[in-house]
Amino acid sequence: MSTTTQSLHTNVDASEHPIAPFLRMDRMPHIWCPTCGIGTIVKCFASALEQTKVDLDKTSIVSGIGCTGRVAGYMKLDAFHTTHGRAIPFATGLKLGRPELLVTVFSGDGDLSGIGGNHLIHAARRNIDILCILVNNFIYGMTGGQNAPTTPVSARSSTMPYGNFEHPFNLVHLAASCGAPYVARWTCLHIRRLTKTFAEALTRKGFRFIEVIAPCSTLYARLNKLGSGLDLMRFYHDNAEIKHGADTREAEIGFQDRILCGKFVDIEKPTFTELMHEHYTKTLGDRFVPMKPEGGWIHE
Amino acid sequence: MKADPAGVLTGVHYLDGDFACGEGAMAAGCRFVAGYPITPSTEVVERISRRFPMMGGTFIQMEDELASMAAVVGAAWTGTKSMTVTSGPGFSLMMENIGLGAMMETPCVVVNVQRGGPSTGLPTMAGQADMMQARWGSHGDYEPIALSPRSPQEAFDFTIDAFNLAEQYRVPVFVMMDECVGHMTEKVVIPPAEEIEIVPRKLTEKPPGEYLPYQNNGNKVPEFARAGDGYRFHTTGLTHDERGYPEMSEECQEKNVSRLLEKIRGSADKITRFVENETDGADVVVLSYGITARVARMGIDLARKKGVKVGEIRLEVVWPFPEKRIRELSKKVKAFVVPEINYGQMVLEVERCAAGRAGAILVPHAGGGVHDPESISSAILGAVK
Numbered sequence: 119m120s121t122t123t124q125s126l127h128t129n130v131d132a133s134e135h136p137i138a139p140f141l142r143m144d145r146m147p148h149i150w151c152p153t154c155g156i157g158t159i160v161k162c163f164a165s166a167l168e169q170t171k172v173d174l175d176k177t178s179i180v181s182g183i184g185c186t187g188r189v190a191g192y193m194k195l196d197a198f199h200t201t202h203g204r205a206i207p208f209a210t211g212l213k214l215g216r217p218e219l220l221v222t223v224f225s226g227d228g229d230l231s232g233i234g235g236n237h238l239i240h241a242a243r244r245n246i247d248i249l250c251i252l253v254n255n256f257i258y259g260m261t262g263g264q265n266a267p268t269t270p271v272s273a274r275s276s277t278m279p280y281g282n283f284e285h286p287f288n289l290v291h292l293a294a295s296c297g298a299p300y301v302a303r304w305t306c307l308h309i310r311r312l313t314k315t316f317a318e319a320l321t322r323k324g325f326r327f328i329e330v331i332a333p334c335s336t337l338y339a340r341l342n343k344l345g346s347g348l349d350l351m352r353f354y355h356d357n358a359e360i361k362h363g364a365d366t367r368e369a370e371i372g373f374q375d376r377i378l379c380g381k382f383v384d385i386e387k388p389t390f391t392e393l394m395h396e397h398y399t400k401t402l403g404d405r406f407v408p409m410k411p412e413g414g415w416i417h418e
Numbered sequence: 419m420k421a422d423p424a425g426v427l428t429g430v431h432y433l434d435g436d437f438a439c440g441e442g443a444m445a446a447g448c449r450f451v452a453g454y455p456i457t458p459s460t461e462v463v464e465r466i467s468r469r470f471p472m473m474g475g476t477f478i479q480m481e482d483e484l485a486s487m488a489a490v491v492g493a494a495w496t497g498t499k500s501m502t503v504t505s506g507p508g509f510s511l512m513m514e515n516i517g518l519g520a521m522m523e524t525p526c527v528v529v530n531v532q533r534g535g536p537s538t539g540l541p542t543m544a545g546q547a548d549m550m551q552a553r554w555g556s557h558g559d560y561e562p563i564a565l566s567p568r569s570p571q572e573a574f575d576f577t578i579d580a581f582n583l584a585e586q587y588r589v590p591v592f593v594m595m596d597e598c599v600g601h602m603t604e605k606v607v608i609p610p611a612e613e614i615e616i617v618p619r620k621l622t623e624k625p626p627g628e629y630l631p632y633q634n635n636g637n638k639v640p641e642f643a644r645a646g647d648g649y650r651f652h653t654t655g656l657t658h659d660e661r662g663y664p665e666m667s668e669e670c671q672e673k674n675v676s677r678l679l680e681k682i683r684g685s686a687d688k689i690t691r692f693v694e695n696e697t698d699g700a701d702v703v704v705l706s707y708g709i710t711a712r713v714a715r716m717g718i719d720l721a722r723k724k725g726v727k728v729g730e731i732r733l734e735v736v737w738p739f740p741e742k743r744i745r746e747l748s749k750k751v752k753a754f755v756v757p758e759i760n761y762g763q764m765v766l767e768v769e770r771c772a773a774g775r776a777g778a779i780l781v782p783h784a785g786g787g788v789h790d791p792e793s794i795s796s797a798i799l800g801a802v803k
Contacts, residue, residue, distance in 0.1 A: 142663075144663075145663060174650070175646065175647070175648035175650070176646050178645050178646070180492070191652060191654065191663070191664065194650050195650055196495075196645040196646065196649065196650055196651060197650075197651070197652045197653070198492070198495070198645075198653055198654075199653070199654035199655065199656065199664070200491075200655060201488065201514055203484075204485070204488035204514070204515060204518075206485075207481075207484070207485035207488035207489045207492070208489065208491060208492035208515075209492060210452075210478070210480075210485075210488075210489050210492065211452060211488065211489035211490060211491065211492025211493035211494075211495075211496075211500065212492040212493065212495060212496060212645055214450060214476045214478060214489070214493060215450050215476075215492065215493030215494070215495070215496035215497075215500065216496035216497070216498065216644070216645060216646050218646065219496070219646050236481050236482060236485070237481060237484075237485050237488075240480075240485070390478075394476070398471045402471055405471075405472050406471050407424070407471070407472055407474045408474065409449065409474045409475065409498075410474060412646070413449075413496045413498045413646075414449025414450060414474050414475055414498040414499075415449070415496065415497035415498045415499070416419075416422050416447035416449070416499065416618065417419075417618050417619070417621075418419045418618050
C-alpha cells in the first residue's frame with residue numbers, strides 16, 4: 119500500500135491535518151458534541167491506518183446506529199451506515215462475500231451490546247475475521263440519555279432517573295469468554311496506547327474486540343453531575359489502572375470507580391474462514407472449491 | 419450472460435420445491451447464503467450447504483433471522499450474489515434489514531416458504547398469508563418485487579428470475595413459496611448452463627472520483643460499485659443524496675423515495691408476469707397464484723362443466739400487481755373470484771383495480787391445507803347467479 123493510493127480521491131491535503139486524507143472532509147463539521155470522545159477515537163483509528171499502511175481500497179468500515187454509529191459516515195473508506203445493532207452481521211456478510219477485505223465495525227455500546235448483543239457474542243464465538251471497535255459512553259446518547267446495558271449501577275440516566283439498579287455488562291469479559299482472540303480496553307485519554315492497540319489489531323486476524331471508554335458530557339456527565347468532558351478525562355487520568363493480561367473478571371466498571379485498561383487477550387486462533395477451509399479440505403479433499411479472495415461474484 | 423456451470427446440476431430430477439429452489443439459486447450464481455433454521459424452508463439451505471463447498475460458495479448459519487438478512491445485504495455489496503431463506507416468523511424478523519436493502523438499493527433474494535400464521539401458527543402446514551407482508555412488511559415507502567411458484571419446476575425457474583430481477587432493479591426480491599410447493603416432489607428439469615440466462619451486476623465504469631453511488635441514470639437504477647474496488651463510497655439507511663450522504667430534508671426525502679418507487683412503478687409493465695387463459699368472453703375470471711393456482715384450475719374445470727364461461731389469471735410475479743390488466747378485464751367481466759390461503763390479501767388488489775366495475779369474491783382458507791376445488795367452483799357459480 120503506497121501513500122499515493124492512500125491520498126487518492128480526496129481534495130484535502132495531508133498538510134491541513136495529518137488524518138484529513140482518511141476522512142470525508144466534505145461532510146465536516148461532524149455532528150458530535152463538544153468534548154465528546156468519539157472524535158478522538160476516530161483520530162487514533164485513522165493514525166493507526168496511516169501507520170500500518172493497510173490497503174485502504176480494500177478496507178471497509180461498518181457502523182450501526184447512534185452517536186458512534188456515525189463514524190462510518192466520516193471515514194473515507196467503503197463505508198456502511200447500517201441498521202441499529204446489525205453492524206456485526208452486516209460486516210460478517212461483507213467479509214465472507216469478499217474474503218480479501220479488511221473489515222472494521224465501529225459502533226457504540228448500546229448498538230453492539232444492547233440491541234446487537236446476540237451478534238457480538240456469536241461473532242466472537244465463531245471468530246469472524248473482523249476488527250470490532252466499541253465506544254462505551256455508558257448511555258444512549260443519540261436518543262437523549264437513556265439507560266444502556268453498560269450504565270454503571272447507581273448512575274442516573276433519563277430512564278433510570280433515580281439511578282440504575284441493573285447490573286451492567288463487563289464487555290471485555292463478555293468478548294473474552296465468548297472466545298475473542300484479541301481483547302483490549304482503553305479510555306480515550308490513552309491516545310498513544312489506543313493508537314498502538316488499533317495498529318496492532320489491524321494486523322491481527324480473527325474477532326478483535328477493543329472497548330474504548332469515552333466521555334459523554336452532554337448526557338452522561340450532565341445527568342450525573344460529573345462536570346465537563348475535561349473533568350471526565352481528568353477522572354480517567356486518576357482512575358484508569360493499566361494491567362495488561364489482567365483477568366477480565368476483574369474488569370467490571372462501577373459508578374465513578376477505577377477503570378481497568380490494557381490488552382487482556384492476544385492469542386493465535388483459527389478464524390471462521392480458516393476453520394471452514396481446513397475442515398472442508400479434510401472432509402472433501404479435491405472436491406472443495408473455496409471462495410476466491412475477490413469474492414464469489416459472477417461476471418462477464 | 420450464461421450461468422456458471424459450477425452451480426448448474428443439469429439433468430432431469432425428482433425434487434421437492436425447497437431443493438429445487440436451492441438448485442435455482444445455485445444455478446443463478448448465488449454464492450453466499452446466510453440463514454436460520456425454520457420449518458418448512460430449511461431444506462433449501464440444507465441442499466445449498468451440501469453443495470456450496472464444491473462451487474466456491476459460502477453458507478453460514480447465523481444466530482437469528484435479523485443477522486441472516488443483515489449478512490445477506492452486507493455480502494451483496496461485495497458483488498457476490500446473496501440469498502436468505504425463511505418462513506413467516508423469520509420473515510417478520512427480516513423486515514428490518516429488508517428495509518435497509520431497499521433503501522441502500524441492494525440486489526438480493528429472500529425466499530419465504532409460507533406456513534400458517536399468525537405467530538408460530540402451523541409450522542409444518544401451508545399458508546399464503548404473508549403476501550401483504552411481502553408488499554408492506556418493512557416500514558416506509560418502497561416497492562418490492564415478488565414471485566410465487568406453483569410447482570418445484572417453477573421454484574427452480576422463479577428463483578433464477580428472482581436473482582435476475584434483483585440485479586436489474588437493485589432491490590430485494592421475494593420468492594413467495596408455500597409449504598405445499600416446498601414439500602411437494604415432482605419432476606424438475608435443469609437445463610444446461612448455456613441455456614440459462616443470467617443478468618450480471620452492472621458495475622459502474624466511471625472512475626472513483628466521478629462516481630456517485632445514487633445517481634439517477636435515466637432508468638432510475640443507479641450504477642453499482644463493489645466494496646473493495648477503490649471507490650470508497652458511502653451508503654446509509656438514512657435518507658441520502660446522490661453521494662450517499664445523509665441529508666435530513668423534505669426535498670431530499672422526496673427525491674430519494676420517489677426514485678425508489680419509480681424505478682419499479684415505471685417498469686411495472688416489464689416486471690409483471692402472469693398466465694392468462696380463456697378470458698375472452700368470460701363472465702368470471704379466477705385469479706390465483708402459487709399452489710392455489712393448481713387447485714383453482716380444478717375449480718374452473720368443474721364450473722365449466724356446468725356451462726359457466728370462466729377465464730383464468732395465474733400470477734407468476736405477484737408484486738408489482740398487474741393493475742392495468744385487471745382494470746381492463748373489470749370492464750368486461752361480472753366478477754373476479756380469488757381463492758387464496760388467507761382471509762383476503764391479494765383480493766384487495768383485485769377489488770382496488772376493479773373499482774366496483776366487477777365483483778371481487780374471496781374464497782378464503784385459513785391455512786393448514788389447500789382449498790377444496792368445489793369451494794372455488796361454487797364461488798364461480800355464485801358469481802354468475
